[in-house]
Amino acid sequence: MTQTTERPTSGPPPTLARRGRGVLADRAFSATSLAAGLLVLAILAFILFTTVREAWPAFRVSGLSFVTSPEWIPNDPDGDGPRQPHYGVLAFIFGTAVTSVISLVIAVPVAIGIALFLTELAPHRLRAPAVTVIDLLASVPSVVFGLWGIIVVAPNLVKVYAWLHGLFEPVPGLRSLFGEPVSSGRSFMTAGIIVAIMILPIITSITREVFATVPAADKHAALALGATTWEMIKGAVFPHSFGGMVGAVMLGLGRAMGETIAVALTIGAAVQIVPNVFASGNALPAVIVQNFGESGGDFRAALIGCGVVLFVITVVVNYVARTVVRRAEVRMKGAGA
Amino acid sequence: MKRSVLTRGVVVGVALVALAVAGCGNDTPSNNPSGGGAGNEFTALSGSIKGSGASFPDAYYQKAIEEFLNVATNADVTYKAIGSGAGKKEFGSGLTDFAGTDSTVKDTDGVATGSYIYIPTVAAPITVSYNVSGVDGLKLSPETLGKIFGRTIKKWNDPAIVADNSGVTLPDKNITVVHRSDGSGTTNNFTRYLVAAGGSGWTLGSGDTVAWPADTQAGEKNTGVAQLIKQSDGSIGYVDFADAKESGLKFAALRNKDGQFVEASLAGATAALEGAEVKDDLTYNPLNAAGAATYPITAPTYILVKPSYTDAAKGKLVKGFVKWILTEGQALAEGANYAKLPTTLQQKAVTTLETISAA
Numbered sequence: 001m002t003q004t005t006e007r008p009t010s011g012p013p014p015t016l017a018r019r020g021r022g023v024l025a026d027r028a029f030s031a032t033s034l035a036a037g038l039l040v041l042a043i044l045a046f047i048l049f050t051t052v053r054e055a056w057p058a059f060r061v062s063g064l065s066f067v068t069s070p071e072w073i074p075n076d077p078d079g080d081g082p083r084q085p086h087y088g089v090l091a092f093i094f095g096t097a098v099t100s101v102i103s104l105v106i107a108v109p110v111a112i113g114i115a116l117f118l119t120e121l122a123p124h125r126l127r128a129p130a131v132t133v134i135d136l137l138a139s140v141p142s143v144v145f146g147l148w149g150i151i152v153v154a155p156n157l158v159k160v161y162a163w164l165h166g167l168f169e170p171v172p173g174l175r176s177l178f179g180e181p182v183s184s185g186r187s188f189m190t191a192g193i194i195v196a197i198m199i200l201p202i203i204t205s206i207t208r209e210v211f212a213t214v215p216a217a218d219k220h221a222a223l224a225l226g227a228t229t230w231e232m233i234k235g236a237v238f239p240h241s242f243g244g245m246v247g248a249v250m251l252g253l254g255r256a257m258g259e260t261i262a263v264a265l266t267i268g269a270a271v272q273i274v275p276n277v278f279a280s281g282n283a284l285p286a287v288i289v290q291n292f293g294e295s296g297g298d299f300r301a302a303l304i305g306c307g308v309v310l311f312v313i314t315v316v317v318n319y320v321a322r323t324v325v326r327r328a329e330v331r332m333k334g335a336g337a
Numbered sequence: 338m339k340r341s342v343l344t345r346g347v348v349v350g351v352a353l354v355a356l357a358v359a360g361c362g363n364d365t366p367s368n369n370p371s372g373g374g375a376g377n378e379f380t381a382l383s384g385s386i387k388g389s390g391a392s393f394p395d396a397y398y399q400k401a402i403e404e405f406l407n408v409a410t411n412a413d414v415t416y417k418a419i420g421s422g423a424g425k426k427e428f429g430s431g432l433t434d435f436a437g438t439d440s441t442v443k444d445t446d447g448v449a450t451g452s453y454i455y456i457p458t459v460a461a462p463i464t465v466s467y468n469v470s471g472v473d474g475l476k477l478s479p480e481t482l483g484k485i486f487g488r489t490i491k492k493w494n495d496p497a498i499v500a501d502n503s504g505v506t507l508p509d510k511n512i513t514v515v516h517r518s519d520g521s522g523t524t525n526n527f528t529r530y531l532v533a534a535g536g537s538g539w540t541l542g543s544g545d546t547v548a549w550p551a552d553t554q555a556g557e558k559n560t561g562v563a564q565l566i567k568q569s570d571g572s573i574g575y576v577d578f579a580d581a582k583e584s585g586l587k588f589a590a591l592r593n594k595d596g597q598f599v600e601a602s603l604a605g606a607t608a609a610l611e612g613a614e615v616k617d618d619l620t621y622n623p624l625n626a627a628g629a630a631t632y633p634i635t636a637p638t639y640i641l642v643k644p645s646y647t648d649a650a651k652g653k654l655v656k657g658f659v660k661w662i663l664t665e666g667q668a669l670a671e672g673a674n675y676a677k678l679p680t681t682l683q684q685k686a687v688t689t690l691e692t693i694s695a696a
Contacts, residue, residue, distance in 0.1 A: 075544025079532075083542075150561075155568060183513060183569045184554050269518035269555035271548065280554065290557070293420035294520030294545040297445030 055305035087302035095281035100256040102192025111203035119211040138201035146265035149194045154185030161278045179276030186268035199252040210244030243325045250321040260285040284310040382657045384650035385413035390424020390437030394638045397673040421522045436641040439522030453641040459675040462601040463634045466586035467573040475589040483535025515574030518555035520545040526636040530624045579674035593633045605632025606676035645694040652695020
């Protein structure tokens, strides 16, 4: 005996037909979130627009050679003569790039190692204190790192640089990379080492969070199939966390490129493009902080132009990173990722 | 549960007590009015004024402010050393009541023509400090100096340096040139001297910063340059007199316009001021000045004041403070390693100061 259920012929019961208070709150919430998102875009656009406007005199004077020329002549060298100030920031782009690359080369393996140790290998009781200590490193101000760099690190590292220089002297390719160290020790390498210490906490903490989200089932499955710990990490942890790791490295890179005071003090303030990592150089944010107070007119516009160049480089690097992450995730998880 | 609440309360209580003790700490010096008669016209001053600018005379201005406030007990004066360029900008925007500057006002400085008056205050030598083991009493002619800093001469035993220093054995060592990494009025004055007297060896012009060759070293501020000179043997650089003395550096004796080798000293600086030509607006150029005892790299410094102040109390205080610097404050200069103004210039400055209207 089946019972027939009647289709309701009238509309929904009265209690459902009335608009709930929730709808208004819902709409307000989506409007606020949209506004917040648009506000961020608006601020970015506003920063770009106003800095380009302030830097325009320098761009007009130098044209495209502002970013392609290594010549930086901030004053008028011969009074009324033919030579004029010229603002070319290629040497500073080079300095920022070299320092950032050195800091990533040092910090990323160490950060991944610390994150792996904390998530896979360390006893549970050790995790919280270790995390606290690493976050303490992030709370040291940049200027303290800079002072420590020029007073302690740079003078003591000169001997190490000289030894490395002697070690690589007979090797033709590496001889120019590890050239004659500058006697004050303030160089791309010293700045890179200090910045590596500064970006270590942020890369470590994000990588650690990402490793913690790997499903235990994947890890147990790998171990059950007979994988060693390293094989389990390579097979279960890394593929799952690749996107997050690249994101963490990009955040570290962003911080490294923008690091100002520590780099300004330890990089040696010389305008040159050389392959020697033990030589002095200069970086975009460093040159701004060194000269802005006493600048005026076209020189001030050129310094703001350095800021614009740094802004554009950071945006481009972030965009490329996101594309890399997207492609990798599609490859590892399929197009539905 | 109870124990953790108690410890939490103890921690909070200790923190609050610590904050209260820190907040109660009185860091302003107690103002004891010093002896009566001389300070009478200043004791009546009141209000507060702000100034900013050059870091070159900062050590002197801070001392002068401290002593002035002991006399003018109801007044308050602050001076922040942010650099001549930034100081002029703040003065031009009306953010400060006076500015300190080592350089004259240019079009790009943001100060409107006619809105300022120069008052010279003190001067000091810029030393050419060096650190070469076994060498004392180094003498340098301006042409050699230009070639050293222009990197045409690269070794200490170069014939040009040997020619300036008969009887001194100079080592076969590389010269490390140290300069400023930040823009600075000290660099401006030093390079202006090299343009005036350095001859063909100096081709980089003058300015708050110049395109230094890449094989030189750079330090942050005068103290940074002094530190770099101290730590490497065979280095030479330019440091202002006060910082060079404090760091215990050796300075070179430079040949002045009259052909005499003079070491950096306050007497040499005052002689340079006496030998300098003073323009109508009270700016003067003591670099490479004439006179047998002049030290050729002497840097002037000025205070910019407004020709008239709308706020009467501020105007009177600015006039009083600057007058104090020009009168009783000059005696403090030597103790702070600055040279005081020669009498003629000082009298001109006081006369010009009186033209400021504060109504």
